[in-house]
Every structure is written in C-alpha cells, then in structure tokens.
Amino acid sequence: MEIPTPFDLNDAIHRWRENLAGSPAFRAENLDELEAHLRDSVSALAAKGLSDEEAWWVAMRRVGCHEDLHQEYQKLNRKGIWLERAVWIVVGSQLLGILGYASSIAANLTICAGILADLRGHALGLVGLIAGPAFIFLLLWRGWRYTRVRANWWSCFEPWVRNHPLRLLVGMAMSWLLFSVISFSTGIAANAVTNRLMSPIELTEYFGLFGWRLLSGLIGALVVPSLLAWLIWHRSRKTQRPPA
Amino acid sequence: MLAKELVAASTVPLVLSVLAAGESYGYALIQRVRELSGGRIEWSEGMLYPVLHWMEKEDLIESEWKEAETGRKRKYYRLRKEGRKALQAEKQQWLTVHETLTKLWKSQPRLT
Numbered sequence: 549m550e551i552p553t554p555f556d557l558n559d560a561i562h563r564w565r566e567n568l569a570g571s572p573a574f575r576a577e578n579l580d581e582l583e584a585h586l587r588d589s590v591s592a593l594a595a596k597g598l599s600d601e602e603a604w605w606v607a608m609r610r611v612g613c614h615e616d617l618h619q620e621y622q623k624l625n626r627k628g629i630w631l632e633r634a635v636w637i638v639v640g641s642q643l644l645g646i647l648g649y650a651s652s653i654a655a656n657l658t659i660c661a662g663i664l665a666d667l668r669g670h671a672l673g674l675v676g677l678i679a680g681p682a683f684i685f686l687l688l689w690r691g692w693r694y695t696r697v698r699a700n701w702w703s704c705f706e707p708w709v710r711n712h713p714l715r716l717l718v719g720m721a722m723s724w725l726l727f728s729v730i731s732f733s734t735g736i737a738a739n740a741v742t743n744r745l746m747s748p749i750e751l752t753e754y755f756g757l758f759g760w761r762l763l764s765g766l767i768g769a770l771v772v773p774s775l776l777a778w779l780i781w782h783r784s785r786k787t788q789r790p791p792a
Numbered sequence: 793m794l795a796k797e798l799v800a801a802s803t804v805p806l807v808l809s810v811l812a813a814g815e816s817y818g819y820a821l822i823q824r825v826r827e828l829s830g831g832r833i834e835w836s837e838g839m840l841y842p843v844l845h846w847m848e849k850e851d852l853i854e855s856e857w858k859e860a861e862t863g864r865k866r867k868y869y870r871l872r873k874e875g876r877k878a879l880q881a882e883k884q885q886w887l888t889v890h891e892t893l894t895k896l897w898k899s900q901p902r903l904t
Contacts, residue, residue, distance in 0.1 A: 578841065578845075580865070580867075581818065581841055581867050582838060582841065584817075584818075584819075584864060584865060584866050584867070585818050585819050585837065585838075585841075587864060588819040588864075588866075589819060589837070591862075592819075592823075610836075610837045611837050611838040612836050612837065612838035612839060616836070616838070616839065617838045617839075620838070620839050620842040621842055623842065624842045624845050624846060
C-alpha cells in the first residue's frame with residue numbers, strides 16, 4: 549500500500565511556479581508577484597481554519613488557471629515574447645553553425661592523425677567522412693544522456709536564457725567565431741599535410757571519397773535541426789502542462 | 793454578483809480609488825474591494841496584476857518591492873499625478889452614469 553506523503557506547501561508553490569515559467573508570457577517579476585499573492589492568500593485561508601493543503605487548492609483556484617493567466621500576461625508582455633522568440637532563433641542558428649564547425653574540426657584533426665598513422669587514399673577519405681558525423685552523434689548522445697540524468701536542466705537553463713539573453717548571444721557569437729577560426733586553421737593544416745604526404749593517385753582516391761562529406765553535411769543539416777526542434781517541442785509540452 | 797463586463801469596466805476606477813487612500817499591494821486591493829462591495833465584486837485574482845501593470849505602463853501608478861512585517865516581499869502600488877487626474881475623470885464619468893440612471897429610475901411610475 550502506498551504511504552501518502554505529507555503536503556509540502558513550498559514544494560507545491562515551486563511546482564506551480566515552474567509550470568507557469570514554461571510560458572514566455574511571464575517574466576520572473578510577474579511570477580514573484582503571483583507567488584507573493586498566493587502565499588498571502590494561503591496564509592489568510594489557513595488563519596480561517598483550513599489546512600495547508602486545502603488553503604493551497606482554494607488559493608490556487610482563486611488566482612486562476614494557467615491558460616487564463618497566460619492569455620492575460622501575453623497581452624501585456626507581447627513585445628518581450630517576440631524578442632525572446634528572436635533570441636531562440638538566433639541561438640538555434642548559432643548553435644547549428646558551431647556544431648557544423650565542430651564537426652569540421654573533428655574531421656580535420658582525424659585526417660591529420662590518420663595521415664600520421666600512415667593512412668592514405670580511400671582509407672583516409674573514409675576516416676574523414678565518418679569523423680565529423682560521428683563526433684556530432686557522440687555530442688548529441690552525451691547531451692541526451694545529460695538531459696536524462698539532470699531532468700531539471702531545462703528549468704535551470706531556460707530562466708537563465710530569459711534573464712541573460714545578451715550574455716548568451718555574445719557568448720554564442722564569440723564561440724561561433726572561435727570555432728570558425730579553429731575549423732579554418734585545422735582545414736588548412738589537413739590540406740597541407742595531405743597534399744604534402746600523399747601521391748597524386750592517393751590524393752584522387754582521398755578526395756573522391758571525401759567528397760561524400762558534402763552529402764553527410766547535408767544530412768547533418770537536416771537531422772540536427774530536426775532533433776533540436778523535437779527536443780524543444782517535447783520539453784515545452786512537458787513544462788506547459790496546465791496545473792492539476 | 794455583478795456582470796463580468798461591468799466588473800472589468802470598473803477595475804481601473806476601483807483600483808485608482810483604493811490607491812487614492814494610500815499605497816497597497818495586489819492581495820490587499822482585492823480584499824478591500826471585496827469588503828467594500830460586500831462580496832458582490834469578485835475579481836479573478838490573477839487577472840488583477842496585468843491590469844496593474846498596464847496602469848503602470850500608462851503612468852497612472854508606480855510600484856516598489858518592499859519587505860512586509862512577515863519578512864515576505866510584496867510589490868506595493870501607489871498613485872501618480874496622472875493617476876489622480878485619471879481618477880477625477882473616471883469619477884465624473886461614473887457619477888454621470890449614476891445620476892442619469894437614478895433620475896430615470898426615480899421618474900418611472902411604480903408598478904406595484
């Protein structure tokens with residue numbers, strides 16, 4: 549038989565707040581004010597003789613349901629909502645760019661390592677072809693594992709983005725620049741090494757297979773945004789569930 | 793209970809009138825209006841805050857976070873100069889409606 553857990557008001561308020569925080573219509577200050585109102589209401593109802601749990605349910609019902617609050621605050625914070633959407637679009641495109649450069653860096657470094665390990669022609673082309681997508685796959689897999697272990701990552705990350713959009717955008721732009729410079733440099737290094745150490749026949753074989761990289765890049769450009777879009781949609785569905 | 797439309801239309805003058813007596817916070821505003829109306833004006837509690845924020849944007853009121861005696865933080869609202877002017881205008885309009893209706897209902901012959 550299941551043992552009922554005692555009601556924890558702070559926990560209930562925290563969950564209620566987290567639920568509302570999933571909507572871009574609410575700023576942190578709006579939630580602070582609604583929380584203060586809820587606490588006042590709960591205290592007043594408890595003083596009238598209601599238990600904490602009863603007072604909580606009455607107070608929550610009086611404040612209004614998630615959809616109604618969302619609608620009213622949306623009218624008020626419309627500009628903020630669009631700005632936030634713009635931030636997410638820019639962050640998404642920057643992230644895609646960074647992932648693309650990271651994939652190139654992984655491929656270029658693997659090619660350099662491969663040629664030092666005496667790989668030539670087809671073998672080196674194949675290694676270069678696989679390295680980039682494999683690195684992205686590894687990164688996404690690690691990211692997915694992280695989200696499984698830290699189930700609250702979204703509720704930590706999202707408010708941070710909302711509170712520091714400029715910091716995030718500048719950070720992403722700097723990372724994008726850094727990754728592009730590293731990708732460009734490693735690309736030059738990989739080309740120099742392959743041109744210097746491979747014979748013309750080996751080079752033809754290498755470039756013949758390595759040309760498939762364009763196709764893998766195209767697939768990556770479709771798969772990665774789709775995965776990200778799915779992840780964001782999945783998380784927002786979870787966080788925007790109306791309070792029971 | 794009052795009609796929803798009338799409750800919505802009277803929110804701004806009610807808030808302005810309560811704040812004319814001194815600064816207050818959302819929960820206290822709701823309680824004050826409930827008490828004065830004998831429970832006939834029931835605001836959907838969470839919906840008052842967007843109205844307060846709109847009034848703040850319109851420079852009718854201003855707000856400040858303060859710590860209450862309980863140690864809990866609350867956002868207090870108070871009337872601004874523009875708010876006092878708006879209150880006078882609202883008062884004129886509502887009194888005109890009130891007087892007109894009173895005259896109309898007084899001049900009607902009693903049927904019973």
